[in-house]
Amino acid sequence: MSRYQFNEERLEFTRTRATIKGLLRKALWFFLGSLGLAVVYYLLFGMFILSPAERNMVRETELMNSEYERLSKEMNDLDKVLGELETRDKSIYGTVMHSAPVDLSESETDISHYRNLLNTMSFGLAVHTDSILSGLEQKAATVTRALYLAGNTVYDNKDHLKYIPARFPLRSPSMEAIGATIGQRVHPFYKIPMEHNGMDFLVGFGTDVVATADGYVSKVSRSPRGQGNVVEIVHGESGFSTLYAHLSELFVRQGQQVTRGMVIARVGSSGMSFMPHLHYEVHQDSLVRDPVHYFFMDVMPKEYRQIMLTAYNTGQSLD
Numbered sequence: 035m036s037r038y039q040f041n042e043e044r045l046e047f048t049r050t051r052a053t054i055k056g057l058l059r060k061a062l063w064f065f066l067g068s069l070g071l072a073v074v075y076y077l078l079f080g081m082f083i084l085s086p087a088e089r090n091m092v093r094e095t096e097l098m099n100s101e102y103e104r105l106s107k108e109m110n111d112l113d114k115v116l117g118e119l120e121t122r123d124k125s126i127y128g129t130v131m132h133s134a135p136v137d138l139s140e141s142e143t144d145i146s147h148y149r150n151l152l153n154t155m156s157f158g159l160a161v162h163t164d165s166i167l168s169g170l171e172q173k174a175a176t177v178t179r180a181l182y183l184a185g186n187t188v189y190d191n192k193d194h195l196k197y198i199p200a201r202f203p204l205r206s207p208s209m210e211a212i213g214a215t216i217g218q219r220v221h222p223f224y225k226i227p228m229e230h231n232g233m234d235f236l237v238g239f240g241t242d243v244v245a246t247a248d249g250y251v252s253k254v255s256r257s258p259r260g261q262g263n264v265v266e267i268v269h270g271e272s273g274f275s276t277l278y279a280h281l282s283e284l285f286v287r288q289g290q291q292v293t294r295g296m297v298i299a300r301v302g303s304s305g306m307s308f309m310p311h312l313h314y315e316v317h318q319d320s321l322v323r324d325p326v327h328y329f330f331m332d333v334m335p336k337e338y339r340q341i342m343l344t345a346y347n348t349g350q351s352l353d
Contacts, residue, residue, distance in 0.1 A: 196294060197270035199246035200331040203278060203314045204235055204301075209337070211235050213311065213352060215345035216324050222308035222352060230351045232277065232315035233325040239310040241301040243278050245292045246328070254288045261313065261353070262305020265298055272318075279313040280304050280353060308352045 204211070213234030218227045245267055252275065253266035261279035265286060268275045282302025292298060303310040316323040326338075326345050333341065 194270070194272060196248040197272040197274060199269060199274055199276050199316055199325075199328050201244075201246050201294065202235075202329055202332050203243055203246050203276070203312060204237060205242060205244060206332070207235055207237060209340055209344065211237050212341055212344045212348075214348040214350065215326050216322060217346075219351040220349055222350060223306065228351075231322050232279070232313050233345060234348075234352045235301075235312040235314065236352065237301050237310070237312060239301060239303065240282060241312075242297045243281065243299040243301060243312055245294055245296050245298050246276055247272075247274065247294050249275075249292060251286045251288050251290045251292060251298075254284060254286065256284070257305060260305050262307060263299070263302065267292060267298075275317045277313075277315040277317070279315075280307040280311060282310075306353055311352045313353050 213236050214230055215233040216230055219230040220226065221228045243265075247267075247269045249267045249269035251265060252268040253264065255264045257263065261277075263279075263281040263284055265278045265281065265284060266275060267278075278299060280302055281299040281304060283300040284298075285300075286292060286298045301310055301312050307313075314325055316325045316328055326342055329338070329341065
């Protein structure tokens with residue numbers, strides 16, 4: 035490429051040609067500048083943006099920290115249990131064998147007194163008690179391992195838990211609101227036993243109805259017959275779906291995404307309904323499931339037992 039330079043003696047511009055040395059110098063400076071910029075960009079990228087391997091290391095570190103905290107808590111609990119066992123052991127020796135346990139921490143321990151205990155009647159009782167305690171310890175170890183495996187399973191599948199219908203379709207319903215669940219129930223109009231595929235909740239007209247898990251609305255229908263106004267929700271890829279029937283107002287549309295606890299409708303008495311109530315169904319892989327077993331996020335064991343007794347002993351459905 036040609037360049038022009040002003041000649042002061044001749045007072046005119048003259049054309050000069052670039053030499054190979056000049057071109058090489060320019061190429062060298064361009065290469066060094068590009069290399070410097072690349073290094074600067076790499077350093078900035080490494081300081082503010084983590085690579086996939088670094089993100090995995092950070093996640094593994096967090097998991098190890100949480101596991102360390104859990105194991106530390108278990109160790110503290112075991113220390114407390116061992117302390118209680120030591121206290122109970124001393125009490126058993128004092129009550130049953132009328133003696134104090136051997137202190138194995140001493141260098142010279144006299145066990146002649148305990149040899150004489152072998153001939154007493156209390157020794158047989160102690161052996162029997164020891165066998166029972168050994169069995170209980172084995173069972174406790176089995177239960178602990180099962181709980182550990184269950185905890186790991188829940189942790190590994192925590193993202194799928196939001197798709198399990200694990201709460202009431204109403205906000206804190208009373209025990210008096212629980213009606214008949216699935217099975218043969220007397221129909222309120224025909225007065226004959228008929229198959230009932232859901233659970234009835236006897237609540238006031240206009241009570242909010244909430245989604246029991248995350249998912250999307252697969253069906254919204256309005257009808258003066260049958261189940262009346264209905265909303266059906268499919269819960270991700272878990273295989274679960276839920277149905278809410280005899281509604282008065284509907285607040286969702288087909289295809290809409292919903293989350294657990296979101297208000298989707300209000301209780302009514304549409305369709306073939308004996309009185310205002312909510313008919314709630316749970317399905318898994320097209321099979322009817324008993325809703326009474328899917329309220330574990332909202333109830334304690336004592337309340338769960340009461341719900342089962344009420345739901346199974348209610349002989350007549352409301353639809």
